Amino acid sequence: MVDFTISDETRLLVETVGKFVKAELQPLESEVEEQSRVPPDKLKVVKAKAQALGLYALNMPAEVGGGGLATVDMCLVEEEFGKTSDPLIRRTFGQVYEMLMACKGEQRAKYLLPTVKGDRIxxxxxxxxxxxxxxxxxxxxxxxxxxxxxxxxxxxxxxxxxxxxxxxxxxxxxxxxxxxxxxxxxxxxxxxxxxxxxxxxxxxxxxxxxxxxxxxxxxxxxxxxxxxxxxDGFRTMFGTVSKVRLGHIGARSVGMASRVLELCRHQANERKQFGKPIGDYQMIQKMLADMATEIYATRSMVLNAAWEVDQGRDPRDKVSMVKLYASEMMGRVADRGIQIFGGMGFSTEMPLERIYRDSRVLRIYDGTSEIHRMLIARSVLKNGFVL
Ligand SMILES: Cc1cc2nc3c(=O)[nH]c(=O)nc-3n(C[C@H](O)[C@H](O)[C@H](O)COP(=O)(O)OP(=O)(O)OC[C@H]3O[C@@H](n4cnc5c(N)ncnc54)[C@H](O)[C@@H]3O)c2cc1C
Known part of the structure; x- marks a missing residue:
């Protein structure tokens, strides 16, 4: 039995993050890309707004000043984060590693709490x-x-x-x-x-x-x-990895890919060639259908695994599958997005080429595709395929 019912509070939070990303962060993306930094004056404004809305360090437990969200809820928020670029997410909403909860004694006041607050990086x-x-x-x-x-x-x-x-x-x-x-x-x-x-x-x-x-x-x-x-460093470092992989890679990919699909939907309806919208052509339709299907599959995988984490389980094999599938899905979606936009997709006037470049690393960090395939295969060989 899987229950993804979310509270009104979470729904409101996800909507708030979505609106914030669209209104405050997406307009800054090109400038960040051109300057290779988030312009400090603008960062000050958006970070302060995010903090005032209680959107900083949402992934961290409430007792240390974080959002205290369940994994499913955090993944829904991460989907919205995925609709803008990584530097903007990091700087505005915080890149606060869950592992910091291992801080003890005076380390909590010196490192954990100020980092959750946004005062230290x-x-x-x-x-x-x-x-x-x-x-x-x-x-x-x-x-x-x-x-x-x-x-x-x-x-x-x-x-x-x-x-x-x-x-x-x-x-x-x-x-x-x-x-x-x-x-x-x-x-x-x-x-x-x-x-x-x-x-x-x-x-x-x-x-x-x-x-x-x-x-x-x-x-x-x-x-x-x-x-x-x-x-105990290896265990501490990799102990929180499931939540991170589901949120940062899985759910963010769902958000990023949904943004690409939405751009493509408009383009397919608006752009006319040979007297018709390109969306009338079956080859474009196939790309749209494949994108939508793969995003849906990824989302289902992310939420299922996140739900298991919330039940107190540690579904490592499934998290590996999510990491592998989400990152590779994102590569395919970004590639098709550029194809649907043609030359405009390749140009820096659209966010697609940035998304294409940014998403490439998803298959490399947090365990490469090869390493996750190896882990999944080892587990299948040893334990069989456990759903
Ligand atoms: C943008 C970015 C941000 C990063 N941020 C951080 C960070 O904040 N902190 C940090 O510590 N690291 C960070 N990294 C490093 C990242 O974690 C590593 O790049 C990643 O773990 C892969 O290691 P590697 O680059 O040395 O590749 P390698 O491990 O050398 O792999 C090279 C190739 O060999 C393959 N390979 C390796 N072993 C096997 C095997 N057993 N079977 C089959 N194939 C195999 C790999 O899959 C890959 O295709 C970052 C990297 C990037 C690109």
């Missing part, structure tokens, strides 16, 4: 030049020295690494144990001696926020900067 540093999909192959080390830890190593591709006030850094504390008790998370403040930002790495899409190298050279931090427990 956090980045999450796992990936290294030599360790991507195989995250436990990291070579950044942290060595205990009295009441402190000394970090050495280099991270790359770290979203917001250039501007973050602090980084959550995954480091090896026991080379032999690695993911099984040998990886620990550390909170490292910007400005700590030995911690520096390296190159900002230019990307094909997601212009408007930075991806940076982080360098640790004999960076000494206090023992109170350990996040969670020593040796």
């Amino acid at each position: 956090c980045c999450m540093a796992i990936t290294e030049p030599g360790a991507g999909s195989d995250a436990q192959a990291i070579s950044t080390t942290a060595v205990r020295d009295g009441n402190s830890w000394v970090l050495n190593g280099r991270k790359h591709f770290i979203s917001d690494g250039d501007i973050a006030d602090y980084a959550i850094v995954m480091a090896l504390t026991d080379k032999d144990k690695r993911a099984r008790g040998g990886i620990t998370l550390f909170i490292v403040d910007k400005g700590t001696p030995g911690f520096s930002v390296g190159r900002v790495q230019h990307m094909m899409g997601h212009h408007g926020y930075g991806h940076a190298e982080l360098v640790f050279e004999n960076c000494r931090i206090g023992a109170d900067q350990v996040m969670g427990e020593v040796g």
Whole structure:
């Protein structure tokens, strides 16, 4: 039995977010793209409005000042987020990692609460030049020295690494144990001696926020900067991954693809060639029908898996399927969108080419398509296909 009934309160929230995205954020998209940043004066205005409406850090629990939404409700909100670009979502509604709930003692007041409030920005540093999909192959080390830890190593591709006030850094504390008790998370403040930002790495899409190298050279931090427990970093880091994948990848893809379909619907009705709207041609109709069907399939998958999470289950295989299918669906939808618009789709006068570029990374981060296929296949081989 699956029940997706949502409260009037959630319905109102989703409508509010949808209207906000359309009225306040979509008009800024081209400027963000051109400047490769959210213009600070405009950011100040939209962020303040979002905060006044209670739309910041909606994914976080209410007891720390977040929205306290159930996973299904958060996914419905994420669909609306998906109708604008990533830098605008991050800066306006907050990129607050659920994992921050592992903060304890004074870390809560120093990191968790101000981040939920929007006063501090956090980045999450796992990936290294030599360790991507195989995250436990990291070579950044942290060595205990009295009441402190000394970090050495280099991270790359770290979203917001250039501007973050602090980084959550995954480091090896026991080379032999690695993911099984040998990886620990550390909170490292910007400005700590030995911690520096390296190159900002230019990307094909997601212009408007930075991806940076982080360098640790004999960076000494206090023992109170350990996040969670020593040796438990892998579990803490990936423990909240299901919710993140369903929201950020699954539901946002549904929103982004719905926006593309809506643009295409108008174009198919309005654009005339050979004396008829192009929507009269069956080849265009096939593309529209396939887009609508795949969006519906993705949405059903997202909400089903989200509902299971809300029932206290951890449907990891299904979340892998959602991540895989949603990201690949988004690629197909963005591609068809450009085809339906022809030359206009390829031009920067329409948001489609940006969406096409931005959506490409969905198949790469948060586990590549190949890694998720591998996980799904392993599980099927071992346990059979469990619905
Ligand atoms: C825009 C962007 C933002 C990012 N933000 C962050 C961030 O904030 N923090 C962070 O830590 N990281 C971040 N990353 C890094 C991201 O998590 C990695 O790029 C991702 O995990 C893939 O690792 P990789 O790039 O090293 O590719 P690799 O792991 O080297 O993979 C290369 C290819 O090999 C394939 N492959 C690898 N292993 C297998 C296998 N066993 N079987 C079959 N195929 C395999 C992959 O699927 C892929 O096709 C970001 C990346 C991008 C592009």
